Amino acid sequence: MYEALVIGASAGGLHALTSILPLLPYDYPLAILIVQHRCREADSFLVDYLNERSAVRVKEAEPGEMIRPAHAYIAPAGYHLLVERDKTLSLSIDPPVNYSIPSIDVLFQSAAASYKNHLIGLILTGANSDGSLGLKMIKDYGGFIIVQDPLTAEADVMPKAAIDKVVADKIIPIDTLGHYLAECDYVPEISVAKGTLHE
Amino acid sequence: MKPEDMIEFEVNQLLEAINFRYGYDFRDYSRASLERRILNRVSLSDLGFVSEMLPKILHEPDFFDLFLRDMSVTVTEMFREPQVFRKVRQEVFTQLKTYARVNIWHAGCATGEEVYSMAIMLKEEGLLARTRIYATDYNNHSLEIAEKGIYPAEKVKLFTQNYLASGGKASFADYYLAKFKSAKMAESLKEHITFANHNLMKDQSFAEMHLIVCRNVLIYFNPKLQDRVLGLFKESLIPRGFLLLGDKETLEFSQVKSSFEEFAAKERIFRRLIHV
Numbered sequence: 304m305y306e307a308l309v310i311g312a313s314a315g316g317l318h319a320l321t322s323i324l325p326l327l328p329y330d331y332p333l334a335i336l337i338v339q340h341r342c343r344e345a346d347s348f349l350v351d352y353l354n355e356r357s358a359v360r361v362k363e364a365e366p367g368e369m370i371r372p373a374h375a376y377i378a379p380a381g382y383h384l385l386v387e388r389d390k391t392l393s394l395s396i397d398p399p400v401n402y403s404i405p406s407i408d409v410l411f412q413s414a415a416a417s418y419k420n421h422l423i424g425l426i427l428t429g430a431n432s433d434g435s436l437g438l439k440m441i442k443d444y445g446g447f448i449i450v451q452d453p454l455t456a457e458a459d460v461m462p463k464a465a466i467d468k469v470v471a472d473k474i475i476p477i478d479t480l481g482h483y484l485a486e487c488d489y490v491p492e493i494s495v496a497k498g499t500l501h502e
Numbered sequence: 503m504k505p506e507d508m509i510e511f512e513v514n515q516l517l518e519a520i521n522f523r524y525g526y527d528f529r530d531y532s533r534a535s536l537e538r539r540i541l542n543r544v545s546l547s548d549l550g551f552v553s554e555m556l557p558k559i560l561h562e563p564d565f566f567d568l569f570l571r572d573m574s575v576t577v578t579e580m581f582r583e584p585q586v587f588r589k590v591r592q593e594v595f596t597q598l599k600t601y602a603r604v605n606i607w608h609a610g611c612a613t614g615e616e617v618y619s620m621a622i623m624l625k626e627e628g629l630l631a632r633t634r635i636y637a638t639d640y641n642n643h644s645l646e647i648a649e650k651g652i653y654p655a656e657k658v659k660l661f662t663q664n665y666l667a668s669g670g671k672a673s674f675a676d677y678y679l680a681k682f683k684s685a686k687m688a689e690s691l692k693e694h695i696t697f698a699n700h701n702l703m704k705d706q707s708f709a710e711m712h713l714i715v716c717r718n719v720l721i722y723f724n725p726k727l728q729d730r731v732l733g734l735f736k737e738s739l740i741p742r743g744f745l746l747l748g749d750k751e752t753l754e755f756s757q758v759k760s761s762f763e764e765f766a767a768k769e770r771i772f773r774r775l776i777h778v
Contacts, residue, residue, distance in 0.1 A: 366532075366721050366750055379750060382721075385534035388510065394721045394750055395535040396577045404577070413534040416506065443506065 311407030313429025315457025326481030411437020420445030429461030614648025638700035651687030
């Protein structure tokens with residue numbers, strides 16, 4: 304059964320995230336971890352904006368925090384976000400990876416090592432190739448890979464790079480991606496988990 | 503079993519070996535960042551597995567030195583997050599001025615950028631002459647860079663912007679000597695700084711401090727080591743002394759929480775209470 308969804312987004316990400324997160328139900332069975340590239344001085348706009356529009360709780364990731372379902376944790380500007388094996392969050396100010404801090408690869412690789420085959424990786428719009436290596440590691444551990452259809456991306460370099468690097472389980476246009484994730488139909492186990500959550 | 507499933511086990515062995523051989527205990531570091539750095543070194547050294555580092559760590563001190571360098575590479579700069587330095591200048595210094603002598607400890611000073619930033623502010627506020635700054639790190643390589651105080655010229659622009667944004671009163675150019683492609687910090691700043699090796703993992707408190715600066719170090723430690731270090735800071739601070747942490751670091755979940763009050767919450771400045 305899947306436990307977490309990691310999302311990587313760069314240029315055009317605000318729009319893409321806004322068309323996904325608000326569609327997820329308040330009792331969404333997965334924890335969501337997000338790296339959205341933005342400048343180091345960025346304030347809390349992104350987090351507040353998404354939280355106001357979403358039923359799941361959107362918040363900035365804090366070090367040591369326990370990861371919980373139905374929560375979306377966003378990497379703070381200027382910090383890498385990582386997942387520890389005990390399913391807590393940690394931050395670092397290690398050097399940029401792929402010129403990025405936070406870096407999608409850093410989140411995805413640490414999440415893959417912790418969640419192994421219980422993880423879903425999603426790459427959205429972006430103008431660089433951050434996330435591809437992370438996606439490959441998720442795949443190696445038996446996780447599930449989704450990529451935004453590059454034709455529907457504001458910047459198609461990142462989803463294209465992802466598709467080049469790994470065989471995606473699903474390539475989905477942005478206008479149906481939110482519904483797809485919300486329905487949880489893509490994996491039978493999640494439908495079951497969703498059912499039990501309501502009991 | 504897949505190779506990646508053995509990484510945790512291999513890293514445990516490696517950390518045991520390092521502690522046994524060199525007395526550095528990294529077992530209480532946040533694991534995810536640590537593993538990332540170790541795997542980077544495996545790849546840089548053309549090794550296949552983490553366990554191949556084991557004999558090299560045990561028998562080649564130079565290789566361990568590489569490992570130590572890997573462990574202490576962090577992103578830092580002068581007046582990083584200028585609004586924090588502005589707050590220290592405006593609010594904390596006002597309090598420090600009431601003391602005849604001032605001790606400041608930069609714990610985990612890395613390559614020293616923030617130490618010189620502090621010295622510059624102290625100088626501009628007329629406090630430097632009566633202040634001693636202790637800048638410590640466990641990594642001698644970082645300390646050497648800090649002690650030399652020579653930074654790449656291309657960073658000076660950023661440093662200057664930060665200096666101005668932090669409320670700098672003069673010109674940043676007054677504090678360094680441009681030479682070739684680097685900027686060397688002024689000797690008049692260095693006279694008040696003592697650089698020394700200190701390992702937060704095991705060493706003790708060494709003097710009474712009025713202000714302790716430790717930014718973005720605790721995020722690399724697990725809760726147990728965080729508590730040890732925060733306990734050390736509490737012990738070292740005079741009553742009403744200040745503690746400055748990184749902007750995502752908090753005392754919220756620590757054992758020393760009740761011994762401190764928030765002085766400037768947003769800037770992560772805490773103050774030790776008198777009777778606890």
